[in-house]
Amino acid sequence: xxxPATMRALLLNDDGYTARPSGSMLEAMEPYVTPxxxxxxxxxxxxxxxxxxxxxxxxxxxxxxxxxxxQPRAKGQPAGFEGVGEVVAAGEDAGAQKxxxxxxxxxxxxxxxxxxxEYAVAEAAACLxxxxxxxxxxxxxxxxxxxxxxxxxxxxxxEGEKAFILTAAASQLCKLIMxxxxxxxxxxxxxxxxxDQIPLLEKAxxxxxxxxxxxxxxxxxxxxxxxxxxxxxxDAVTGPLAATIFNAMPRRARWIVYGRLDQTETxxxxxxxxxxxxxxxxxxxxxxxxxxxxxxxxxAAVMEAQKRFADGRWSTDVTAIVxxxxxxxxxxxxxxKPNGKxxxxx
Amino acid sequence: xxxPATMRALLLNDDGYTARPSGSMLEAMEPYVTPxxxxxxxxxxxxxxxxxxxxxxxxxxxxxxxxxxxQPRAKGQPAGFEGVGEVVAAGEDAGAQKxxxxxxxxxxxxxxxxxxxEYAVAEAAACLxxxxxxxxxxxxxxxxxxxxxxxxxxxxxxEGEKAFILTAAASQLCKLIMxxxxxxxxxxxxxxxxxDQIPLLEKAxxxxxxxxxxxxxxxxxxxxxxxxxxxxxxDAVTGPLAATIFNAMPRRARWIVYGRLDQTETxxxxxxxxxxxxxxxxxxxxxxxxxxxxxxxxxAAVMEAQKRFADGRWSTDVTAIVxxxxxxxxxxxxxxKPNGKxxxxx
Numbered sequence: 001x002x003x004p005a006t007m008r009a010l011l012l013n014d015d016g017y018t019a020r021p022s023g024s025m026l027e028a029m030e031p032y033v034t035p036x037x038x039x040x041x042x043x044x045x046x047x048x049x050x051x052x053x054x055x056x057x058x059x060x061x062x063x064x065x066x067x068x069x070x071q072p073r074a075k076g077q078p079a080g081f082e083g084v085g086e087v088v089a090a091g092e093d094a095g096a097q098k099x100x101x102x103x104x105x106x107x108x109x110x111x112x113x114x115x116x117x118e119y120a121v122a123e124a125a126a127c128l129x130x131x132x133x134x135x136x137x138x139x140x141x142x143x144x145x146x147x148x149x150x151x152x153x154x155x156x157x158x159e160g161e162k163a164f165i166l167t168a169a170a171s172q173l174c175k176l177i178m179x180x181x182x183x184x185x186x187x188x189x190x191x192x193x194x195x196d197q198i199p200l201l202e203k204a205x206x207x208x209x210x211x212x213x214x215x216x217x218x219x220x221x222x223x224x225x226x227x228x229x230x231x232x233x234x235d236a237v238t239g240p241l242a243a244t245i246f247n248a249m250p251r252r253a254r255w256i257v258y259g260r261l262d263q264t265e266t267x268x269x270x271x272x273x274x275x276x277x278x279x280x281x282x283x284x285x286x287x288x289x290x291x292x293x294x295x296x297x298x299x300a301a302v303m304e305a306q307k308r309f310a311d312g313r314w315s316t317d318v319t320a321i322v323x324x325x326x327x328x329x330x331x332x333x334x335x336x337k338p339n340g341k342x343x344x345x346x
Numbered sequence: 347x348x349x350p351a352t353m354r355a356l357l358l359n360d361d362g363y364t365a366r367p368s369g370s371m372l373e374a375m376e377p378y379v380t381p382x383x384x385x386x387x388x389x390x391x392x393x394x395x396x397x398x399x400x401x402x403x404x405x406x407x408x409x410x411x412x413x414x415x416x417q418p419r420a421k422g423q424p425a426g427f428e429g430v431g432e433v434v435a436a437g438e439d440a441g442a443q444k445x446x447x448x449x450x451x452x453x454x455x456x457x458x459x460x461x462x463x464e465y466a467v468a469e470a471a472a473c474l475x476x477x478x479x480x481x482x483x484x485x486x487x488x489x490x491x492x493x494x495x496x497x498x499x500x501x502x503x504x505e506g507e508k509a510f511i512l513t514a515a516a517s518q519l520c521k522l523i524m525x526x527x528x529x530x531x532x533x534x535x536x537x538x539x540x541x542d543q544i545p546l547l548e549k550a551x552x553x554x555x556x557x558x559x560x561x562x563x564x565x566x567x568x569x570x571x572x573x574x575x576x577x578x579x580x581d582a583v584t585g586p587l588a589a590t591i592f593n594a595m596p597r598r599a600r601w602i603v604y605g606r607l608d609q610t611e612t613x614x615x616x617x618x619x620x621x622x623x624x625x626x627x628x629x630x631x632x633x634x635x636x637x638x639x640x641x642x643x644x645x646a647a648v649m650e651a652q653k654r655f656a657d658g659r660w661s662t663d664v665t666a667i668v669x670x671x672x673x674x675x676x677x678x679x680x681x682x683k684p685n686g687k688x689x690x691x692x
Binding site: 068069070238257258259260265266267268271272273274275276277278279280281282283284285288 | 414415416584603604605606611612613614617618619620621622623624625626627628629630631634
């Protein structure tokens, strides 16, 4: 296959981290990325070049382009952590070469050549050859959310209690978690902010759905904590809401922060609970999990994700597939819609 | 030995917990305890009766009588978690009987018959027969602080980094911790609030002493964190100061809360650090440690504490030994003095 010399991509405007953290909403693309034409990158020995079919937009992408994610930006490089496409070139390593011609889900985390482009570079080890039956939209969202879901559900499973709490529970990620939970007889307590999300979440596997905006929220939360005894709070929000939930949870509760949708101050309401109730506050980051988890468990998680998408137990709700030419204008408005994922089609 | 029928004691005014948490200072005794005369208690099978020579006043006693500690008060029972004295009667169990006539350090935590009395009941398992050379003042402060010091230093040791941070570092507890740390080549970073405490703490084993009230505190803290890379924060304070220290600490820092001297709100300044820097917030409670720790380790810790007091590596700084008759009036003012412990002599 003959490759072009140049490609279109959405390029990062800045290096490093922002000095002025802002909210998790993407108000516009222009402050953070600019469309441009750059040379098609050359994969290193351990890497492959993917012709991108669909690129995902995850909350972590938004945090990253805003300079609020756990790794520094590189000005002039394409953004985008995840996508699906065909491997059209590879470095000299056998592990990279054997992927040539295959359709893969890929993550670009450490390659600095992102997925919001016609071509992306990924480590061969961060590519999953897709089995038939996995749709492009599922493949493009096959790594970040599904592995996060499986890894965080492992925390719930290890803790032993059947009930656990999820904030921002209408997210794609939480729907994946609730799907596993329902299949294994666990009882997710889903926290949302709108009544119209309640039936969706009950369908997705929630045992209890609480609207944090309802006047009786605190009372219903207290009742749920008393009856269900949830030990794990999987929290994408932080701020006063998560603090209130953690405070209501029983002895040995663990508050696992994996996102920061609310940028207001996050208090520890009763630090004495850390002492006398043995509660803990910690974080979850997929990058850290990938680094620290036994490779066999990682491999099993990848297989589990593919099977769940292939047999229909999991599926990706698609809000929009935005053509590259419309991305600057349409991505922010599509992301503002609830209940689905947004992709870029380069 | 003939025992009297009644005894004097400082009796708790209230049951359970307070509805209105207040500061950690003891502004007066009257709201919380009242002197009275009650029947001398009878030890159960596994318990002993101790004629109290000296009773300790620990920060946990103050929190307890105010209804802010991790176990409920029992109205009309004597306060006081710890003391030293002679065993004058015992229950029928062999383990209790063999202590009769011995001088013991004792803890009353679960017996509900406190040490602020002429006689106290303790579980035989919570008594340490004292070796010669251990002074009464050391014996009366032999359990709560020394075991907490050894147990929390275990956390530092397991983490591996030589440097660690202590708040409220002029406390008796922190001096014990710094004594072990110095002997084992660790580097305590002591946080205090007054310059006159700096030489005392350097003498006690601190590698670096920082005054949190100094105008260049944040800058010096940042430098210390950069050079020393402390991973553990042993924190008796909470509130904004501890939050600032935790925020300045490097990757994988653990904030271990064991006290709550500052009752103002405790923020998590950057929850993203929990995610991307793998930081954690947790608590330490000696009662929990006693329950969850291997008995061999507990036994070794008790022996280590006795040896350290007997050979002079540890000693208890005494602010005052207050006679029982003066306790209501003098205890609050003596506790307000820095740098030493206050005892009641029944």
